[in-house]
Amino acid sequence: MRPTTEVGAERVEALLRDRSEANTQFFAAEAERLARLCHRMAERFAREGRLVAFGATPADRSDARHVAVEFVHPVIVGKSALPALGIAGEGGRVADQVALEAEGEDIAMGFGDNRDTFAALAAARERGCLTVAFAPGSGAEWEFDLSAVQDPFIRQEIVETLYHLLWELVHIFLDHRGLLEGRAAKPVHNPGASSFLYPFLTQQEHNLDEILEDVRKSMLLKADEVMALRAQSLSEGCDTLLSAARVLRERLDDGGRLIALGNGGSATDAMDVVADFHTPLYGGPPRRALDLTEDTGIITAVANDIGTEEIFQRQVIAYGRQGDVLLALSTSGNSLSILEALKEARKRKLVTIAFVGYDGGNVAADKLADHIVVTRSQNIPRIQEAQASVYHVLRELVELAGPQAAA
Helix, strand or coil: CCCHHHHHHHHHHHHHHHHHHHHHHHHHHHHHHHHHHHHHHHHHHHCCCCEEEEECCHHHHHHHHHHHHHHHCCCCCCCCCCCEEEEEHHHCCHHHHHHHHCCCCCEEEEECCCHHHHHHHHHHHHHCCEEEECCCCCCCCEECCCCCCCCHHHHHHHHHHHHHHHHHHHHHHHCCHHHCCCCCCCCCCCCHHHHHCCHHHHCCCCCHHHHHHHHHHHHHHHHHHHHHHHHHHHHHCHHHHHHHHHHHHHHHHCCCCEEEEECCHHHHHHHHHHHHHHCCCCCCCCCCEEECCCCHHHHHHHHHHCCHHHCCHHHHHHHCCECEEEEEEECCCCCHHHHHHHHHHHHCCCEEEEEECCCCHHHHHCCCCCEEEECCCCCHHHHHHHHHHHHHHHHHHHHHCCHHHHC
C-alpha cells in the first residue's frame, strides 16, 4: 500500500492542474464579454445604481457578502467606494428581500443555482436591473455558464476571480465618464488616482473599443497571476496542508471542531470554510465547524466595549476547547484580532492553522500557528483567490486522510 502522504501530494498536484486548465479556458473564452460587462456596470454606477448581490445557500451567501465588501471597502489605492449590498438567506426568502430592495438602476448579481436565487433574479429583472448570474437557466441578462467545470470548488474559485476583476476594472470606465450613457454627472475626462496603475487611461473618450481591449488583456494577465499564486501556495504549502489535514481529521473524529475566523473579505472566506465543512463531501459526513464572524451582536459588543483586537479572542475564550482546531485567514498576517485569537488558542491548547499573504506577517515571523501556508503576494484580491483554493484543497484532504480513504 502506498503511503497516504504520497497519495495526498499527488492529489494536490492533480487539483492544481485541474484549476489551471479550468481557469485558463474560462477567462480565455469570457474575457471580452467580461470587459463589456464592466462597461455596463460602470454605466449603472454612474446613474447612481448599486450592486445588489445575493445567495440563498451558506456557500453562496459567502460570495454575496464577499463581493459587497470589495465594492464598499476598496483595498487598492485609487479605487473609490461603490454602493453594494449583500443579501442572504438568514434574512428570509432571498427573492422577497430582493423584490423589496432592488431599484431600477441597480446591478443584481445572483450566486448559485438555487430556485430562490433564480426567483430573485426574475424580480430584479422586472425592476429593470442589470442581472448577472453564474449558472445556466438563471434567466440573467449576463449569464456565465460554468457547468462544464465539474468540481464545484473550482467553479466557485473562478467566480471569485471573476467578481474581483469586475470590481477592479469597473473603475477604468468610471474614470472615462464620457463613455457612459445616461450618467448622472458629466465631468471632463479625469484619469484620477488609477492612472499610475493603468497607463492607457490617457486615451481619448471616444476610444471605447481600445479601452475594452486593454481591459480584456488586463483580465487575462490577472487570471494568469492568480494561477501562479495558486501554484506557489499549493506547492510550497503541500506538506503543511497534508499535515494539517491529518491533525484536523483526527480532532474531528475525536469530537473536536474547526473554528474559523477572518476580517473583511477573509471573514466571508471563514463563512465559506464553515459552509464547506458542514456539507458532506467526498464520502464523509458533515463536519463540526464554527464561524466566529457570524454573530454580529457579539462582535459589535466586544468591539464597542473593549476593542476590535479582542473580537475573536473573546470568542476563543468562550468556545475554544482542547481538541478543537482554529483556522485563521488573513491577507497580511498582521491583523491584531487575528494575532490575539491565535495566541489565545495556543494558550488553550487548540491546534492552530493560518493561511496568510504577503510574507506571512507577524503570524509567520512569530510562529503563531502550528501550520502556516503563505501566499506570497501583496495583491489582496489575488491572495484571497489563492487562499480559497488552499482551504478547498484542505477540505478534500481531510477526507483523504481518513482510515477508509487509506484502506
